[in-house]
Amino acid sequence: MKLLILILITISVCSCSSSLTESPKIVEVTGFDFTKYTEQNFLFTPEGFSGEYESIGIIRASIFPEVKEAKGMSITKEITKDYNVVSLAGSNWLIEKIKPEMAVEEIFQTAKKMGADAIINFDARISPTQNGKFTFYGYEVSGFAIKRKN
Numbered sequence: 001m002k003l004l005i006l007i008l009i010t011i012s013v014c015s016c017s018s019s020l021t022e023s024p025k026i027v028e029v030t031g032f033d034f035t036k037y038t039e040q041n042f043l044f045t046p047e048g049f050s051g052e053y054e055s056i057g058i059i060r061a062s063i064f065p066e067v068k069e070a071k072g073m074s075i076t077k078e079i080t081k082d083y084n085v086v087s088l089a090g091s092n093w094l095i096e097k098i099k100p101e102m103a104v105e106e107i108f109q110t111a112k113k114m115g116a117d118a119i120i121n122f123d124a125r126i127s128p129t130q131n132g133k134f135t136f137y138g139y140e141v142s143g144f145a146i147k148r149k150n
Contacts, residue, residue, distance in 0.1 A: 030100060032124070037108060043118035044104075049146060056116040056145035061106035064129050064138035065096035088134070100124055100139040107141050116145035 034044045043049075070092040075085050083094035103124070111119055122143040128135050 044122050045120055046122045049120045052149040053146040056114050059107050059110050059145050060142040061103045062140040063098055063103045065098050068094050070094050103139045103141045111145040118146050118148055119143035
């Protein structure tokens with residue numbers, strides 16, 4: 001009986017909303033290719049490091065898209081290469097296309113400047129941020145920077 005009531009409530013709540021629209025299937029695969037860092041003798045690992053090392057510091061890098069109104073701008077292929085165009089509240093908005101690799105590059109550059117040659121306990125997450133009434137998503141990467149001793 002409780003299951004029947006729950007199903008009826010779900011159907012009635014869902015049927016009240018007319019804002020559902022068709023959308024294409026979306027498949028998103030996220031991964032990191034650390035080859036270019038490995039070639040520079042820099043280690044990224046989600047694990048710890050069992051060898052001897054010098055602790056450098058904890059590093060966290062976040063990247064969020066630039067959001068700007070497209071006032072008086074013509075939306076060209078050149079613009080859509082770097083930005084998604086969204087129509088909101090009667091205006092076109094440009095939302096920068098970002099990739100998690102951008103945050104990885106930031107953490108790498110910061111670690112190198114600090115004298116590290118590895119990031120252990122590497123972690124990557126999708127991170128929300130508010131912009132007025134809207135939520136935009138960026139990427140956050142973090143880890144513990146070390147200098148390995150040979």
